[in-house]
Amino acid sequence: MCPPIKHGPLHINPYTTPSGGGGGGGSTPSPTFSLSLSPSSLAVQQGDSAQTTLTVTPQNGFTGTVNLSLVNGHDQVPQGLSLSPTSVQVTGSSLLSRALTLTASSTPTGTYRIKVRGTSGSLTKEADLTVTVSAPQKASLTLELEGNGAVVADSRACRSGTSCTWEFPKGTSLTLTALPDEGHYFAGWREACSGFGACALVLNEDARVKASFAPIVGDFQLGELPSPVVVPAGAKTELVVELVLMGGLSAPPGAYGVELSGRLVGTGVDQVQYRFLPERSQEGRLVLELQGPDPDEVWTYFSAPTELTVALGNLRRTALFHLAVAPCVAGCGR
Structure with a gap:
C-alpha cells in the first residue's frame, strides 16, 4: 500500500496567465453619433421661420445619412411646424454643423417643448428643442x-x-x-x-x-416729332416731346405717362431702352432718355416705325416716327 501524499498550501500567481489561455480583450465599440442644437430655444412668428445650428458628432467611425424629424417631447409637435433639411450626410470623423430651419406656417401660438430626432439604420438620437410661436406683429x-x-x-x-x-x-x-x-x-x-x-x-x-x-381741365396734342431719331449703339440721346396745351390745361410733367413701342424698342441687346425723365421735363415739354443697343450687336444703320403714346388720365395721344440705330463710330460705351 502506498503512503499517503501530503498536500502543502496552494499558491496562485495573479500575474501569470494559465498555459493555453487566450488574451481577454473587450469588443470593439459600435459606430454611433450624437445630436446637439444651438440655440436649443427658438422664437418664431406665425408664417415665419427661425434657425438653429444642428451639430452631428460621429463616434467610433460612424458615417452615413442621418434622417431628421420633429417628434413629441414634453409637448406634442404642433400643426404646421416643419423643419428643413430633413437629412444630413456624415462623411468623415469631424463634427458636422448645419443650419436647421423651422417654419411655423399655420402653427397655433404657444410654447412647445419637443425634440429633433435623428435616425440612421437602427440608431436613433434626439435633442431637446423649445419653440415659442407668437402672433405676427x-x-x-x-x-x-x-x-x-x-x-x-x-x-x-x-x-x-x-x-x-x-x-x-x-x-x-x-x-x-x-x-x-x-x-x-x-x-x-x-x-x-x-x-x-x-x-x-x-x-x-x-x-x-x-x-x-x-x-383734367383742357386738352393737349403732341407737337411734331423729329424723324428719324437716331440712337448710336452704346450711346445715350434725348428725345424731347413738345406738348400743345389747350383750354388752360396745367399738370406737372410727372403726371403724364409716356410709352414707346416698336420693333427697335425693348430690353434686347439689339434694341433701344428708354426712360421718362420728369425731373428734366417741364410743363408742355417732356424729356425721354434713349439708350442705344450693344455696340457688338449693331453693324449697320437700321430704322423702324415707332409709336409714342402720352397719357394724362384718360386722355391719350399718339404719334408715329422712325427710330433708328447706327453702328458705333468711336467709344460708344465700350
Missing part, C-alpha cells in the same frame, strides 16, 4: 385720398373722399397703384410715398400715405 397703413380716384394694394381698394387704415404683418411688401376716375389724373403721392408712379413700401412700422387726384 402688425403695422398699419393709413391712406388719405384727395380728389376723385382710388388706390389699390394687395387686392384691397380705397376710394376717394375717404381715409382707409389697413393692417399687415410687419415686413409686408406692398405696391400702391393710383387709379384716377374718368376725367381726372393722378397728381402725386405725399408722406411715405412720393412721385407719380406706383409706390413700393415695406411696412416695418406704421405708415401714412396721401394720394391726390385732380380734374
